[in-house]
Amino acid sequence: MHSIKDVANLAGVGVGTVSRVINNIGSVKPVTRNKVIEAIRELNYVPNQVARNFKMQRSYLVSLLLPSIFNQFFSELAYHIEDELDRNGYQLLLCNSGGKPEKELYYLDMLKQNKVAGIIGITYNDIEEYIHTDIPIVSIDRHFSKQITCVTSDNFEGGRIALKELVKAGANNVAFIGGATSINSETRNRKKGFIHEAEAMGIPYVVYEEPDPIADDIAFIKRFLKKYPEVNGVFAITDMLAAKYIEIAKRSGLRVPEDVKVIGYDGIQDHEYFHPVLSTIRQPVEQMARKAVQLLLKKIEGESVEHEDFIIAVEYWQGETT
Structure with missing residues (x-):
C-alpha cells in the first residue's frame, strides 16, 4: 500500500503540499495541484481518514444508523445517502442495529467517542433519553426533540x-x-x-x-x-x-x-x-435521503435549519393487487 510520501515523491512536491491538496486547505498552484491529483490516481492512494480527522480536528465521517440493511427500503435509502455524502466530500459509516435497542445505544456511544461529524438515524425503539444534540443529528420518520430535524414522507x-x-x-x-x-x-x-x-x-x-x-x-x-x-x-x-x-x-x-x-x-x-x-x-426515497444529508451538512457547518419537520409528498403506484 502506498503512502503519502510516495505520492509526494512521484509528484515532485513536499508531503505538506500533498496534504493541502487532499484536505483542500491552503494555497496550491493549479499546476502543482494537478500533479498531486495525477500521482494519487496513478498510485491509487487512499488517504488515512482517521489520521486526517485527528490532524484537522474535524471529522468527515457521517454515521447512518439503520434497523436492517436487508430491508430494500433501507438499503435504497442508504445508497442515496452515501452518494450524496460522497458528492460533498464525506464518507459513510454504516451501523446496522438489527432493530435492537441495546445495539443502537452501543453504536450511539461509539459514535460519540469517535467524533463523527454527524448522524442520520432511523430507529423505532424508545431510546429518546439517550439522544443528545452535542452531535448534529437528522432523523428519518422519527420525532425526538425540537432540536433534531426530522425528514419524512407524507x-x-x-x-x-x-x-x-x-x-x-x-x-x-x-x-x-x-x-x-x-x-x-x-x-x-x-x-x-x-x-x-x-x-x-x-x-x-x-x-x-x-x-x-x-x-x-x-x-x-x-x-x-x-x-x-x-x-x-x-x-x-x-x-x-x-x-x-x-x-x-x-x-x-x-x-x-x-x-x-x-x-x-x-x-x-x-x-x-x-x-x-x-x-x-x-x-420518495432518493429525495428523502438527499434532503437528510443536505440538512445534516447545514447543521455540521453551524447553519440554522428553519423547520423542525420536512415532509415530502408521496405518490400512488398502481400494481396488480387493486
Whole structure:
C-alpha cells in the first residue's frame, strides 16, 4: 500500500503540499495541484481518514444508523445517502442495529467517542433519553426533540390515498393492518390518514394491530383473516407486510385482487418477493435521503435549519393487487 510520501515523491512536491491538496486547505498552484491529483490516481492512494480527522480536528465521517440493511427500503435509502455524502466530500459509516435497542445505544456511544461529524438515524425503539444534540443529528420518520430535524414522507396523505384507491378499485369493507408503535413515529400517520378518509367517505373500516414489532406475521394475518372474513380491501403499513398478507390470503383461498384488493406502503415492489406486483404508496426515497444529508451538512457547518419537520409528498403506484 502506498503512502503519502510516495505520492509526494512521484509528484515532485513536499508531503505538506500533498496534504493541502487532499484536505483542500491552503494555497496550491493549479499546476502543482494537478500533479498531486495525477500521482494519487496513478498510485491509487487512499488517504488515512482517521489520521486526517485527528490532524484537522474535524471529522468527515457521517454515521447512518439503520434497523436492517436487508430491508430494500433501507438499503435504497442508504445508497442515496452515501452518494450524496460522497458528492460533498464525506464518507459513510454504516451501523446496522438489527432493530435492537441495546445495539443502537452501543453504536450511539461509539459514535460519540469517535467524533463523527454527524448522524442520520432511523430507529423505532424508545431510546429518546439517550439522544443528545452535542452531535448534529437528522432523523428519518422519527420525532425526538425540537432540536433534531426530522425528514419524512407524507404518511397521513399516503393513508388517505390508499383508502381512496381501494374504494376506487371496488372495495367497500376495508381494513388497516400493521404494528402499533408507542413511540412518536411518523409511520403512525399512515393509519390516521386511512381512518380520516374512510370516515369522510362513510366507508366501513377496521383497524387490526399488534404491538410493533409483530412477533409472528403469519399468525397475525391468520387471526385477522379469521376475525374479518368480510374485508375486501386491505392497506398494510409496509410493503413487506402486504406481501405476507397476500401469500397467506391465497393459501386461505382468497384471490387477489378479485376477492380482496391490497395496497402497501414504501414502494419497493421491484423486489422479487412481490408477485403479483404490489400496488403501493411510494415514498420518495432518493429525495428523502438527499434532503437528510443536505440538512445534516447545514447543521455540521453551524447553519440554522428553519423547520423542525420536512415532509415530502408521496405518490400512488398502481400494481396488480387493486
